[in-house]
Amino acid sequence: MKVAAIIVTYNRLELLKECLSAVRQQTLPVNEILVVNNASTDGTEKFLATQEDVRVVNLDKNIGGAGGFSYGIREACGNADNDALWIMDDDTIATPTALENLVRQMEKEPELGFVCSKVVWKDGAVHWMNIPGFVTDDDKDASLRQVRSASFVSLLVPTKIVREVGLPYKEFFIWADDAEFTSRIHKEAGYKALLVNDSVVVHKTAVNYGAGIDRATVANAWKFYYLMRNGMFCCRHERPYLLWLFRELNHLRLYLHRVNKMPKEDRKVFKDNLIRGFKDGLTFRPKREFL
Numbered sequence: 001m002k003v004a005a006i007i008v009t010y011n012r013l014e015l016l017k018e019c020l021s022a023v024r025q026q027t028l029p030v031n032e033i034l035v036v037n038n039a040s041t042d043g044t045e046k047f048l049a050t051q052e053d054v055r056v057v058n059l060d061k062n063i064g065g066a067g068g069f070s071y072g073i074r075e076a077c078g079n080a081d082n083d084a085l086w087i088m089d090d091d092t093i094a095t096p097t098a099l100e101n102l103v104r105q106m107e108k109e110p111e112l113g114f115v116c117s118k119v120v121w122k123d124g125a126v127h128w129m130n131i132p133g134f135v136t137d138d139d140k141d142a143s144l145r146q147v148r149s150a151s152f153v154s155l156l157v158p159t160k161i162v163r164e165v166g167l168p169y170k171e172f173f174i175w176a177d178d179a180e181f182t183s184r185i186h187k188e189a190g191y192k193a194l195l196v197n198d199s200v201v202v203h204k205t206a207v208n209y210g211a212g213i214d215r216a217t218v219a220n221a222w223k224f225y226y227l228m229r230n231g232m233f234c235c236r237h238e239r240p241y242l243l244w245l246f247r248e249l250n251h252l253r254l255y256l257h258r259v260n261k262m263p264k265e266d267r268k269v270f271k272d273n274l275i276r277g278f279k280d281g282l283t284f285r286p287k288r289e290f291l
Contacts, residue, residue, distance in 0.1 A: 002031035008068035009090035028100035064173035101199035113191025117154035128210035171286035228277030
């Protein structure tokens with residue numbers, strides 16, 4: 001199986017260098033490395049120009065992680081030699097056997113829709129942001145666990161699956177693009193998917209956190225616009241319109257209740273983003289693109 005590593009980067013040059021080094025040190029070499037540079041301003045473009053083994057796409061504006069992954073997946077699928085795509089953020093540091101163990105499982109069960117790695121933080125604890133959606137808890141102690149969704153932090157997906165289900169929605173910008181894409185593979189297309197616990201990567205975020213609003217800083221309040229809007233789209237077709245609307249109104253109410261516990265000076269910024277996300281979520285309908 002020939003694998004293309006896809007890395008999306010934005011202004012994290014030192015972490016990108018570490019990410020690339022880890023990809024190069026894999027016990028199973030990749031077929032190609034593709035880096036999508038989201039208009040970084042920290043010297044990333046200059047550095048990438050010196051990397052002879054990397055195919056680089058330098059974008060003229062930041063189109064977010066969702067846009068970068070959609071672009072990179074399209075580019076990598078354009079190389080007919082690539083059988084599968086290994087997708088990751090620029091702060092993903094793979095252990096040496098991470099890819100080999102994913103590929104081994106995919107080759108053992110070629111009907112799988114995707115496989116994903118166990119994602120840990122710098123201290124070895126499970127990373128809260130990248131816990132997959134599990135099908136059941138009955139296999140919680142197993143080396144392989146069935147999943148229904150996963151993040152773009154060490155995800156391996158065959159190119160044939162992408163051609164079947166389409167690209168991630170670039171319009172998401174950030175958040176939920178990976179969960180929607182992998183859920184589409186599992187729920188809509190009906191493929192089995194697995195977490196491979198002996199494939200391990202480190203997600204080197206500044207702190208170990210999830211997408212919860214309770215511990216979010218006001219500097220990250222803008223992201224909750226996308227969480228609200230994108231989340232509404234992901235659930236849009238799961239139930240009749242009125243039930244969906246009442247469900248999303250309740251989600252907004254719960255978010256606003258949590259915001260009211262924040263320092264007074266931060267509340268307005270969070271509320272504005274959540275309410276704007278809800279309003280836009282009522283009509284947000286990105287079009288699915290196919291290769």
